[in-house]
Amino acid sequence: MVDIKLILEKPDYVVAALKKKLWDFDPEPIIELSKRRLELLQKVETIKAEHNRLTKSIPQIKKSGGDIAPVMAEIKALVSKTKEDEDELKDVEAKIKALVEVLPNLPDDDLEPGGKEDNVPFYHFGEERVFDFPMKNHVELAESLGLIDYKRAAKISGSGTWIYTNLGARLEWALLNYFIDAHLADGYEMILPPHILNYDSGYTAGQFPKFEDDVFWLEGSEPRKFILPTAETALVNLHRNEILPLNELPRKYFAYTPCYRKEAGSYRTEERGMIRGYQFDKVEMVQYTTQEGSDAAFEEMVNKAKALVEGLGLTYQVDKLAAGDCSHSMARTYDIEVWIPSMGIYKEVSSVSNAREYQARRGMIRYRDENGKTKYCHTLNGSGLATSRVFPAILEQFQQADGSVVVPLPLRKYLGGIEVLKPIKK
RNA sequence: GGAGGAAUACCCAAGUGGUCGAAGGGGGCGGUUUCGAAAACCGUUAGUGGGGUCAUGCUCCAGCCAGGGUUCGAAUCCCUGUUCCUCCGCCA
Numbered sequence: 208m209v210d211i212k213l214i215l216e217k218p219d220y221v222v223a224a225l226k227k228k229l230w231d232f233d234p235e236p237i238i239e240l241s242k243r244r245l246e247l248l249q250k251v252e253t254i255k256a257e258h259n260r261l262t263k264s265i266p267q268i269k270k271s272g273g274d275i276a277p278v279m280a281e282i283k284a285l286v287s288k289t290k291e292d293e294d295e296l297k298d299v300e301a302k303i304k305a306l307v308e309v310l311p312n313l314p315d316d317d318l319e320p321g322g323k324e325d326n327v328p329f330y331h332f333g334e335e336r337v338f339d340f341p342m343k344n345h346v347e348l349a350e351s352l353g354l355i356d357y358k359r360a361a362k363i364s365g366s367g368t369w370i371y372t373n374l375g376a377r378l379e380w381a382l383l384n385y386f387i388d389a390h391l392a393d394g395y396e397m398i399l400p401p402h403i404l405n406y407d408s409g410y411t412a413g414q415f416p417k418f419e420d421d422v423f424w425l426e427g428s429e430p431r432k433f434i435l436p437t438a439e440t441a442l443v444n445l446h447r448n449e450i451l452p453l454n455e456l457p458r459k460y461f462a463y464t465p466c467y468r469k470e471a472g473s474y475r476t477e478e479r480g481m482i483r484g485y486q487f488d489k490v491e492m493v494q495y496t497t498q499e500g501s502d503a504a505f506e507e508m509v510n511k512a513k514a515l516v517e518g519l520g521l522t523y524q525v526d527k528l529a530a531g532d533c534s535h536s537m538a539r540t541y542d543i544e545v546w547i548p549s550m551g552i553y554k555e556v557s558s559v560s561n562a563r564e565y566q567a568r569r570g571m572i573r574y575r576d577e578n579g580k581t582k583y584c585h586t587l588n589g590s591g592l593a594t595s596r597v598f599p600a601i602l603e604q605f606q607q608a609d610g611s612v613v614v615p616l617p618l619r620k621y622l623g624g625i626e627v628l629k630p631i632k633k
Numbered sequence: 634g635g636a637g638g639a640a641u642a643c644c645c646a647a648g649u650g651g652u653c654g655a656a657g658g659g660g661g662c663g664g665u666u667u668c669g670a671a672a673a674c675c676g677u678u679a680g681u682g683g684g685g686u687c688a689u690g691c692u693c694c695a696g697c698c699a700g701g702g703u704u705c706g707a708a709u710c711c712c713u714g715u716u717c718c719u720c721c722g723c724c725a
Contacts, residue, residue, distance in 0.1 A: 252695090263651085267652080
């Protein structure tokens with residue numbers, strides 16, 4: 208949630224910041240409504256104070272055998288005077304909330320304005336491998352190696368899904384364990400959250416009300432519940448409506464969950480296989496920090512994500528996203544993108560973001576600073592990592608002329624020492 | 634899924650319509666005592682959101698799970714929801 212005080216005090220700044228995010232924002236209605244709100248609030252509160260005073264005098268009047276009728280008449284007059292204002296106040300407050308809660312987070316000042324095309328790659332690792340044999344794409348490889356079964360997935364579920372089979376399942380599990388062990392080594396706390404969440408969780412994460420249509424809602428649950436699109440939604444709600452002691456910050460969590468999204472499908476025909484599906488596996492990192500601590504935490508998380516990809520020996524790059532390509536709730540995002548040879552492009556395997564106060568404001572996630580003052584936490588999240596692009600990248604980048612694939616070193620111990628995945632005979 | 638019960642401040646807990654910003658206890662903090670500590674005793678300790686004001690002060694509004702309602706007045710009564718507990722049923 209954007210700070211309403213900032214909107215009122217520096218509307219031009221907010222307009223300019225949102226413009227960088229390609230968001231056309233007119234602060235006038237909010238400013239007008241806020242003025243009205245204050246007027247009404249003061250009026251209503253003055254009358255309420257008077258009302259309280261009169262009400263408190265009634266027991267004494269009764270005790271001393273006096274007549275309460277005059278006081279009652281006075282109260283009646285007050286109540287009829289304030290009723291309309293009270294209703295309008297509620298209405299105005301609801302309107303303000305509706306206008307503010309849909310605003311995206313303000314981007315950090317140093318971000319480039321614009322959208323996807325304005326992203327700036329600033330770090331590169333590895334070579335874009337040139338093949339001296341006919342290269343296969345990951346769908347072909349996964350099938351010839353017996354790692355993935357798309358046909359049966361379509362049978363038991365539908366399109367946009369896949370089944371990890373045999374060594375494919377084990378390779379997936381190896382990746383997840385490789386990620387998990389790395390986070391544990393770095394002192395992050397492991398969480399396995401419920402996958403079914405309530406509305407407030409989506410609201411705090413900043414996904415609602417804007418993206419209510421992008422998640423899967425459960426039928427027959429009242430109040431309604433949805434299936435998480437990322438573990439971030441669960442992790443960032445762990446401390447909703449809490450005030451954390453200063454000495455417990457930063458808090459570092461990670462969780463493995465599948466992510467369920469309606470966006471699947473092809474948006475591009477080349478996004479075959481497991482590049483984009485309704486369900487994919489991801490290990491997600493989330494940190495809660497002080498306001499001063501979030502920049503360092505951000506660097507730490509970017510470095511962690513880089514280290515994971517680098518440890519696998521994959522060719523990748525890091526992009527600093529332009530303001531407009533950052534997620535709705537985020538002030539800043541770096542994407543780690545892995546080279547997919549068959550597509551000739553880099554695809555996101557991790558997105559590390561700093562939400563600053565945006566989510567904390569929505570979910571009242573606070574801490575007490577050294578002076579005992581409550582402040583909003585900063586929340587950060589980052590994938591570490593999503594497997595659904597890493598898996599194809601491994602197959603494609605590490606394929607050999609005979610159709611086999613070399614298993615990255617750090618995964619072998621999770622695969623019983625298997626070094627090479629070989630094509631299976633039909 | 635059905636039937637009951639519960640939710641009060643850091644914790645436990647009293648309070649069933651009227652000065653209740655909520656008894657009492659524990660804990661915390663400060664002090665007396667002590668060389669120091671324990672014990673005892675004394676004192677103190679409501680956080681939060683939002684207004685007003687030159688005011689780290691004073692003051693007003695809201696606030697006893699959440700949201701509505703009844704009433705001049707609600708922690709107390711009514712409705713809805715949430716969570717927890719007990720019992721029954723069902724079950725991977």
